Amino acid sequence: ASVEFEMTEPLILTENGVYPVSIWISEVNDTVDQNTANDTVNITIQVVPFFPERKLVIEELTGTWCGWCVRGIVFMDSIYNVNPTTVIPIAVHGSDPMQVDSYIAGIQSFPGFGGFPATIIERKFLSDPISVFDDYDANIDAFGGANLNLDVTIDVNRNLTASVSATFAATLNGDYRFALVITEDSVHGSTPDYGQTNYYSGGANGPMGGFENLPDHIPADDMYYNFVARAILGGFTGQENSLPVNIEVNSTHTYTFNYTIPAEYNIDELKAIVLLIDNQTGEVMNGNDFNIGWLGISEFEGSNIEMYPNPASQVVNVSDVKNSNVQLVNIMGQVVYSTKCLQDNAQINVSSYTPGIYFVRIIKGQKVGTGKVVIK
Numbered sequence: 048a049s050v051e052f053e054m055t056e057p058l059i060l061t062e063n064g065v066y067p068v069s070i071w072i073s074e075v076n077d078t079v080d081q082n083t084a085n086d087t088v089n090i091t092i093q094v095v096p097f098f099p100e101r102k103l104v105i106e107e108l109t110g111t112w113c114g115w116c117v118r119g120i121v122f123m124d125s126i127y128n129v130n131p132t133t134v135i136p137i138a139v140h141g142s143d144p145m146q147v148d149s150y151i152a153g154i155q156s157f158p159g160f161g162g163f164p165a166t167i168i169e170r171k172f173l174s175d176p177i178s179v180f181d182d183y184d185a186n187i188d189a190f191g192g193a194n195l196n197l198d199v200t201i202d203v204n205r206n207l208t209a210s211v212s213a214t215f216a217a218t219l220n221g222d223y224r225f226a227l228v229i230t231e232d233s234v235h236g237s238t239p240d241y242g243q244t245n246y247y248s249g250g251a252n253g254p255m256g257g258f259e260n261l262p263d264h265i266p267a268d269d270m271y272y273n274f275v276a277r278a279i280l281g282g283f284t285g286q287e288n289s290l291p292v293n294i295e296v297n298s299t300h301t302y303t304f305n306y307t308i309p310a311e312y313n314i315d316e317l318k319a320i321v322l323l324i325d326n327q328t329g330e331v332m333n334g335n336d337f338n339i340g341w342l343g344i345s346e347f348e349g350s351n352i353e354m355y356p357n358p359a360s361q362v363v364n365v366s367d368v369k370n371s372n373v374q375l376v377n378i379m380g381q382v383v384y385s386t387k388c389l390q391d392n393a394q395i396n397v398s399s400y401t402p403g404i405y406f407v408r409i410i411k412g413q414k415v416g417t418g419k420v421v422i423k
Contacts, residue, residue, distance in 0.1 A: 048281070048304050058092075060092065060094045060127075061094075062091070062094065063094050063095065063096055063296060064094055064396060065091050065092070065093045065218070066091065066092045066093070066094065067091055068089070068090050068091065068092055069087060069088070069089050069206040070087070070088050070089075070090070071087040071088070073086075075291050078133065080174055087376065089392075090256050091109055093217055093218075094132045095190075095216040095217045096195075096296065096297060097217060098216065098331060099190070099191035099192060099194045099195075100335075101131055101133060101187055101188070101189070101191045101333060102132075102134065102135050102191075102333065102334045102335055102336070103130075103133060103168070103169065103186055103187050103320060103334075104135045104137065104168075104169050104170075104320075104331045104333075104334040105123065105126070105134060105135065105136050105137065105166050105167070105168060105169075105183075105329075106137045106139050106154065106166065106167045107119045107123050107136060107137065107138045107164070107165075107166050107176065107274070108139055108141065108154055108163045108165045108166070108167070109138050109139070109140055109141075109163060109164055110140055110142050110143045110146075110163055110267070111143040111144075111240060111241060111242060111244065111270075112142060112143060112244055113163045113164060113244060114244040114245055114246030114247075114263070115163070115164050115246050116163055116164040116243075117243060117245050117246070117247055117256075117258045118164060118176050118177055118247070118255055118256075118259075119138070119164040119166070119176040119254060120243075120256075120272075120273075121176075121256035121258065122176040122177060122179045122180075123136040123138065123166075123176065123179070123273075123274060124136075124256075124273060125180075125256070126179045126180060127385070128386060128387070129180075129186070130183065131374075131382050131383065131384060131385040132381065132382070133187060135257040135320055135334045135335075135336050136273075136274040137228055137230055137274055137320065138230075138272065138273065138274040138275050138276060139151060139154050139246070139276050140272075140276070141154075141155075141163065142276060143240060143241075144236055144238070144240050144241060145234060145272065145275050145276075147276050147277065147278060147279065149279060149282060149283060150276050150279045150283060152280075152283070153282075153283025153284070153413050154167065154283075156283075157170065157173065158177070158223075159172075160173065161171050161173075164176055165392070166178075166179055167188055167408075168182045168346055169186060169189075169330055169331040169332075170208070170324075170329050170330050170331050170408050171330050171390065172402065179260065184349065185331040189215075190217075191216075191323075191333030192213075192215060192216065192223075192323055192325075192330055192333055193214055193215040193323055193332070193333060194213065194214045194216070195211065195212070195213050195321050195323060195333055195334065195335035196211070196213075196214075196321075196335065197209055197210070197211050197212075197319055197321050197337040198210040198212075198290075199319050199337050199339060201314065205253075205254065205307060205308040205309075205310070206231050206306075206307050206308075207229075207305065207306045207307070207308055207319070207339070207367070208303060208304075208305055209280075209303065209304045209305075209306070209319050209321075209337075210297055210301055210302075210303065211225050211301065211302055211303075212302075213225070213229060213290070213300055213301075213323055214297070214298070214299045215294050215295070215297065215300075215317075217296055218294065218295055218296045219293075219294040220292065220293050221292065221325070221327050221333075222292070222325075223270075223290045223294065223324065223325055223326065224284065224286055224287065224289050224323075224326050225281060225285055225289040225290060225302045225304075225321060225322065225323065226259065226279060226280065226281040226282065226283070226285040226286060226321075226322040226324055227279070227280040227281060227284055227285075227304045227306075227320065228276060228279050228280075228319075228320040228322065228365065229276070229277045229278040229279075229280070229306060229308075229317060229318070229319060229320075229339075230275055230276055230277060230317065230318045230320060231275045231277050231312055231313065231316045232274065232275070232316040232318075232410075233271045233273065233313070234268075234272040234273075234275045235270065235271050235272075236267055237267055237268070238267060239266075239267060240267075241267035241270060242264055242265055242267040242270060243264070243265040243270050244263070245258050245261055245262065245263050245264065245265055246263070247259045248261060248262055248263040249263070277309075277312060277317070278306060280304045280306055281304065284324065284329070285322065285324040286302065286304075290302070314339060316410075317339040318336050318337060318338055318339060318341055319336065319337045320334055320335070320336045321334065321335050321337075322334050334348065335356065337381075338376060338381070338382060350416070352365065352367075352416050352418035353365070353367060354366070354418055354420060356406055356421045357420050357421060358420070358421035358422065359397055359420060359421070359422060359423070360397070360398065360423050361396070361397065361398050362391070362395060362396055362397065362398075363375075363397055363407065363420055364392060364394050365389060365392065365393045365394075365395065365407055365409070366391065366392055367392075367394055368388045368391065368392065368393045368409055369388065369389065369390060369391045370388070370411065371387075371388055371410055371411040372386070372387055372388070372408075372409070372410040373384065373385070373386050373387075373388050373393045373395070373408070373409055374386075374407070374408040374409075375395055375397070375400075375407060375408075375420075376405060376406045376407075377403070377405055383400060383405075395407070396404070397420075397422045400422050401422075402422050402423050403421070403422060404419060404420075405420050405421075405422055406420070407420055
């Protein structure tokens with residue numbers, strides 16, 4: 048049985064550090080339980096100077112051959128559009144043209160792996176894509192360990208240099224590591240193996256974001272895949288020795304990754320995602336992402352983005368956005384708002400954003416347009 052007790056006097060800890068705490072029960076019914084050795088539990092409470100910003104890392108196992116995997120497409124897209132600033136979706140493809148061998152090998156070695164589709168929540172546990180909203184709510188408030196940042200540059204030869212850094216909110220001792228994932232949105236291929244098998248076709252297995260109205264094999268010409276993992280630098284378990292064994296609270300540590308972007312990857316659709324990994328447990332403690340495309344974005348040909356008012360304090364109206372993705376991006380390259388627009392006009396509520404310079408990004412297929420807006 049279990050019983051809840053509430054402390055009537057608060058435990059007030061005002062100094063940073065680790066505090067040992069003992070909790071014990073007394074007046075146990077001696078005729079039932081005469082073993083006093085297990086009446087006490089010892090725990091530690093660590094007081095930290097700040098609570099790190101959190102982004103939940105969700106790795107989705109998917110493949111074009113997997114007919115049930117369309118629910119992963121639907122739910123990963125949905126969780127991102129609802130929480131664009133606090134969730135990082137990564138679609139790890141297997142046995143299709145988008146497979147990254149080292150990444151899928153790491154995923155398949157995860158304890159309990161049983162097949163596709165599946166989601167792995169911060170490498171803590173396996174789940175089903177349909178549970179992703181509940182998984183997000185249950186884990187987004189966990190302690191992330193550190194604030195993560197990236198400084199990314201690309202030269203004319205498509206060589207990417209990513210300097211990742213972490214400012215730690217707690218003293219840590221052990222094997223902690225950085226990894227850097229490169230993902231691409233709107234991945235499209237013309238060969239048949241880019242087509243998507245769809246077991247939700249016809250509706251017999253219930254509704255699934257419109258896939259029930261599509262054929263049981265969706266032609267490659269009609270498929271665009273988001274969040275596709277293109278590389279994992281440092282390996283699945285992270286780069287060895289990228290962080291020191293002894294990490295002091297409030298200390299900042301950096302590590303630099305280098306990567307040459309293949310010619311067939313669309314730079315405008317790429318993201319760099321830093322992972323902070325506890326290699327002792329295998330869990331991802333925290334993550335952060337950076338939109339690489341902002342470093343050299345290709346504009347619409349012969350087209351300008353019309354938006355008003357500018358500056359704005361309440362809403363920004365954007366014209367000519369039918370059948371496109373509309374995003375609001377801050378000066379650090381972080382997507383703070385994202386939506387798919389089926390109408391000619393979109394309205395972005397900016398009243399809750401910190402004043403400053405932002406960019407409106409419109410994605411139509413392989414074309415990308417940007418416009419600067421000032422929020423006051």
